[in-house]
Amino acid sequence: MNADQILSEIREANLSYLMLAQSLIRTDREQALYRLGISEESASMIALLSPAQMMKIASGNTLLCRFRMDDDLVWGLLTNHGKTASNDTTSRLHASILMAGRHQEAA
Template sequence: METNQILDEIREINLSYLLLAQQLLREDKVTAMYRLGVSEDVANILENLASSQLLKMATSNILLCRFRFDDRLVAEILSNHNRDRALVQSHATILMAGSPA
């Protein structure tokens, strides 16, 4: 993959993430903060971004979102398809809720 293509993909992911984050925050802030894994300060910033600011942030050469399952146990739980899906998601949710925002 060429560098320009990678940067385009990152920009697209960032823009999608920021638009989704704003939508979630405007609909239900508390739930959105939990789902996004962000603090109230970050939530306020994201919620109040103007379109021009949002586009400017999206053009960063780094991913603005990150995987929240940065420990092995949560990754294994979420990727295990042999168990009851609702139980797996509940278990992962409980573990991730204990992680700091």
């Protein structure tokens, strides 16, 4: 993949992310804040973006979304291979709780 293709993929991902974020915010604001890991202020701005503004923001060369799993514990819980289905469910729930707690700290 060359540089132009990568930039095109980033722009497409940005636009998809903004459209999803705006839809989530307009549908269920509290769930959106949790699922997106964004502040109330960011949610308010995203909710008011026009399609033209979303296109302009998405056209940058920097990815707008980021991974929220920034430590080994959460990654380990999410990628817990070889565990039973019930253990996998518990691990994913634990990871969700940890990420939700980090969202509350950031907000």
